[in-house]
Amino acid sequence: GQQVMQIPQYQHVQEGEDFTTYCNSSTTLSNIQWYKQRPGGHPVFLIQLVKSGEVKKQKRLTFQFGEAKKNSSLHITATQTTDVGTYFCVTGANSKLTFGKGITLSVRP
Amino acid sequence: DGGITQSPKYLFRKEGQNVTLSCEQNLNHDAMYWYRQDPGQGLRLIYYSQIVNDFQKGDIAEGYSVSREKKESFPLTVTSAQKNPTAFYLCASSHPVGTEAFFGQGTRLTVV
Numbered sequence: 001g002q003q004v005m006q007i008p009q010y011q012h013v014q015e016g017e018d019f020t021t022y023c024n025s026s027t028t029l030s031n032i033q034w035y036k037q038r039p040g041g042h043p044v045f046l047i048q049l050v051k052s053g054e055v056k057k058q059k060r061l062t063f064q065f066g067e068a069k070k071n072s073s074l075h076i077t078a079t080q081t082t083d084v085g086t087y088f089c090v091t092g093a094n095s096k097l098t099f100g101k102g103i104t105l106s107v108r109p
Numbered sequence: 110d111g112g113i114t115q116s117p118k119y120l121f122r123k124e125g126q127n128v129t130l131s132c133e134q135n136l137n138h139d140a141m142y143w144y145r146q147d148p149g150q151g152l153r154l155i156y157y158s159q160i161v162n163d164f165q166k167g168d169i170a171e172g173y174s175v176s177r178e179k180k181e182s183f184p185l186t187v188t189s190a191q192k193n194p195t196a197f198y199l200c201a202s203s204h205p206v207g208t209e210a211f212f213g214q215g216t217r218l219t220v221v
Contacts, residue, residue: 009149033209042199042212043152088151092207095159096167097142101151 004032004089006100014108019076021103023089032065032072033090037102043088081107112136115200115213122220130185130216132200140206141183145169146197158183159206187218194220
């Protein structure tokens with residue numbers, strides 16, 4: 001089945017710095033979703049990308065789907081302490097949702 | 110309020126006992142999922158259901174069982190055959206299948 005890789009698992013940034021993380025697959029993905037989980041909380045849906053090369057923005061967050069539909073990126077501009085949490089990329093193929101291991105972002109104030 | 114409810118939030122059981130985790134949704138979603146989360150492991154799929162009276166094994170189904178007798182409900186039983194049951198369990202639903210998922214608050218199960 002389709003699987004996605006997220007490396008590294010942890011990243012630490014200074015507040016105000018930009019942050020980019022990637023999600024990679026060895027197979028072509030039908031779509032990619034991104035979720036955020038705050039410490040002690042549950043995952044919350046952020047976005048879904050479907051089209052090759054698609055770019056979507058949500059305030060300081062920019063999501064991109066690769067041209068070959070094998071990778072995706074999440075970019076956060078000028079990180080804030082409210083951005084802390086774990087970000088997961090998820091494939092929605094074959095009638096199930098498969099999560100990557102996620103990247104846990106910490107932000108130093 | 111529309112949403113997905115898991116109960117209880119914390120659950121303690123003795124080793125060797127079966128335990129059932131509740132998951133109810135009033136979103137009228139066809140698909141429901143159960144995930145297990147361990148530190149550093151992300152979310153791993155246990156079981157999923159696309160429609161009432163039908164469900165499929167996920168990646169780590171051994172030691173677990175589910176039922177889907179009603180659209181709104183998808184209970185998970187952690188059996189004594191599950192070797193490491195202590196974990197954070199998350200239930201989710203989506204409509205249509207494979208799209209944006211809504212999660213419950215989770216149940217933290219501790220087996221002693």
